Amino acid sequence: MNKVKMPLGFLQSGREGTVKEMHGGNNMCRRLAGLGITCGSRVGVISNNAGGPLILSVKESRLALGRGMALKIMVEEE
Helix, strand or coil: CCCCEEEHHHCCCCCEEEEEEECCCHHHHHHHHHCCCCCCCEEEEEECCCCCCEEEEECCEEEEECHHHHCCEEEEEC
16 A cells, blocks of 8 residues: 655644654755654654644654645555
C-alpha cells in the first residue's frame, strides 16, 4: 500500500502522521528539532481550525505551530 505525503497543515483534527521531510531553512529545522519534530517522529493533530495555528501532540507534549511552518513539514498519514 502506497502512502501519500502531504503537508502537516492539511492533516485533519484527530489524525496522526509520521514526519518524512522538512522544506525549511536551517533555523526552522533547528527550532522544530528543539520542539521534538524531526524526520521519523510521529505527530498528532489535536486542532486544525482554518486560519489559526495547529495544536499538535508530539511525544508527551502539546504545542502550537504556525500554519506557514506546518505547510513546510511533509507527513505520511497513519
